[in-house]
Amino acid sequence: MKLIKIIIVLFISFNTPIVANSNEDLQNLLSEGGKLIFIRHAYAPGSGDPDNFDLSSCASQRNLSQEGIYQAMTINSFFLKSNMSSNLVLSSEWCRCKQTAKYAFKNYKTKSFLNSFFSQKFAHNKAKQIKELKRFIKEWNGKGNLIFVTHYVVIFEILNLSVSSGEIVIADRDFNILARQKTSNN
Template structure:
């Protein structure tokens, strides 16, 4: 039993060390600029949106709870404390994305190609949104980083990666994933 306990302790400390090292490497990459930074909106309990969803009414949407708001602030502090340069912050029109962007970065602008296409109601937008995203990035010539606050489905479609709520996923302009940082809530 003692050997099992020691083995578990070694495994836990080893994986924690690997995650810390990956986070430091990702932050170093971000400090250099020129990256795409996909951020899945912070924690909003549930999945999808209610039947009465209205993009112009946050009361009809799945929104950030206290933990999600706290997570959003932590995202902003990570960027600020590490002096990560940002060209601009773009957000989906969904309230949980706009709230994440506002709490983390203060200034942002909304853009349709970051909207969710998870529900059947919006699924037909997927191809055009991905085309518009790729065109935007192709024409983006910033030296800093481009922050994209969006949804699970958009990040998965663009990068082939499934992010957690509030996770920061970094890629190059060719949509090759470079690293990620999970932010606890």
């Protein structure tokens, strides 16, 4: 029985992503540069996209709530403490991602390969988007860190990891998870 418990603990240990031991460890990891940082958009009440969804109209989309805006500002504070420079921030074209990027980083560019493919309307884009995202990462020069503000489905597809709103996941260029940081939406 004791052997079975040891095997279970070892199995869980090898399948659990590494999490930085402290904020200092996390800051050191980020200051090295060359990391992929995936951020799920901050809290936007609801799930999926409304029936009348229009990419060109934020009024037709789920947007950040006040809690989500606060959460994005918390992301900003986290990165300010990191003293990171030369980061490239890319966002999905969905308004909740652009709002998160705006409050967290101010300067960002949008890329369609970060868009959601959760709904039936966009599901056919999944393979093409993931291929484009991987190609972009492969061609990236590795200076600073590459920050992606995107959706649950994109992060799950690329890292095989479930994330909550506003969660930050740091990976290397081979998509190995190095650390995770949750942000509060309260």
